[in-house]
Amino acid sequence: MKINWGFGPPKEADGGDSGSREKPASSEQHTWTGGSQLATRVVVGLLWAALIAGPLALALQMLMPDSRPVVRQDGYVDRIGEAAAVSEFAxxxxxxxxxxxxxxxxxxxxxxGDIGLARPDIPWTTGGTAVAEIVKDDNGLWAVTVGVDATEGELPADVAPAQEPPEEPADGETPAPDDAEAEPVQRVTSGRLYFQLPVLYVDGQMIAQALPAPVPAPGEFDQLASAYDHGLAAGHPAFARVANFLNAMLVSGDQASLEAYSSPGTSFRALNPVPYAGVSVDTLVATGGEAPAEEPADGETAEVQANVTLSGSNGEQLGAQYSLVLQAREGRWEVARLRTSPALAEPVPIPAPSPVTPPAPGTSTSEGTSSQGPTGTPSDTPTREGGSDPEATGSATESP
Known part of the structure; x- marks a missing residue:
């Protein structure tokens, strides 16, 4: 005799199903058991998925490319952040x-580190430090030139300065004869001084490879020829237009007037708060060898430089220069751009690359310093990090 445990319809005594009679409704036990089986299948499926996902994720991690930054074969890396840290350290x-x-x-x-130090009892006082130049040297060190306003320490009134013994020539050398016409050497105890410091940088750690060496100030260079070669008369319409534009931007602070003298689509802003009591345009000089037309055609442009005098509230005056691009609209000139640099008549010179001598292997010393820097692959030329030379003709941008 077969017992029906509630998992199906009752069977006939002979084992056959009763196809002709109506099937009874499922019992509560049948409903609960079916839901339990479904939940079991779901849990088992999730466990199998987790078991498969683990090895799959590991395989993908091994096959994916490394996310570290890519370094070119020539050893170049982005050193902007490194140069900033080295500059501050120097x-x-x-x-x-x-x-x-x-x-x-x-x-x-x-x-x-352990570099020998000769120290004064009365130190210098300093101020206004700034990095004048920073380059990557051919031996892998950073060479930093630092400018500083320095003043020699003053001895107490009751202490006499030490007398320096006269210099004696080295053995085997003949002293140079005194030049009666030579001007006496002028020594200063306060002023702008410059020092060059070699800095070793490795993984965020820095140390000076030598003591600061006093060096001459950066060399001066003659200005390049300007492209502004034709002066405009004070009665030229562009002259008054530029004067009104600068007055609105620097003196009155009137944004509406500033926009009235500007080309559509520009975004010039007046100074706020206004620092000047007056501005006058002394001269207005244009490029191209001739003055712009007084009644220009729409879309015509002209490049001009305004030499101006600014007046403060105390009556003192200060000179300034503005390089502008004018554009014609409806027969009048409007300010279209303020250039970041003036127009030039000659290109900016590019220094020729200097030959590089491979560095000698470094030798380690105590305290983690070394006599030579890392012997990485040197670049063909020192990499200047303080900035780049401007383009030959300057770039033109609108004021913020």
Whole structure:
């Protein structure tokens, strides 16, 4: 005899199904058991999916390319952040070297390691430090030139300055004869001084590879020829247009007037707060060898430079220059752009690359310093990080 446990319809005594009679409704036990089986299948499926996903994720991780930054074969990397860190370190090191007295010389080991130090008892005072130049040297070190306003320490009134012994020529050398016409050497105790400092940078750690070396100030260079070659008369319409534009931007602070003298689509802004009491345009000079038309055709452009005089509230005056691009609309000139640099008549010179000598292998010393920097692949020319030369003709942008 077969017992029906509630998993199906009752069967006939002979084992056959009763096809002709109506099937009874499913019992509560049947409903609960079917739901439990479904939940079991779902859980088992999730477990199998988890087991498969683990090895699959590991395989994908191994096959995916490395996400680290790619370095070119020539050894070039983006050194903007590195140069900024080295510049800041060099400024602090030079200031500490000048301002630290002899009794506190141990504080300089953080910058210079075990390099021998000769320290004054009365240190210098400094201010206005700035990096004048930073280049990547051919031996892998950063060479930083730091400018600083320095003043020699003053001795107490009751202390006499030490007398320096006269210089004696080295053995085997003949002293140079005195030049009676030579001007006496002028020595200063306060002024702008420049120091060059080699800095080793490795994985965010920095140390000076030598003491700061006083060097001459950066060389001066003659200005390039300007492209502005034709002066405009004071009665030229462009002259008054530029004068009104600058007055609205610098003196009155009237944004509506500023927009009235500007080309459509520009976004010039008046100074706020206004720092000047007056502005006058002394001369207006244009490029092209001739003055722009007084009644220009629509779309015609002209490049001009305004030499102006600004007046403060105290009556003092200050000169300034603005390079502008004018554009004609409806027969009048309007300011279309303020150039970031003037137009030039000659290109900016590009220095020729200097030959590079492969560096000698470095030798380690104590305190983690070395006599040579890392022997990485040098570049063909020193990499200047402080900035890049401007384009030959300058770039023109609208004011913010």
């Amino acid at each position: 400024e602090r090191a030079v200031v500490a070297w000048l301002e630290t007295p002899g009794e506190e010389s141990d504080a300089l080991r953080a910058y210079f």
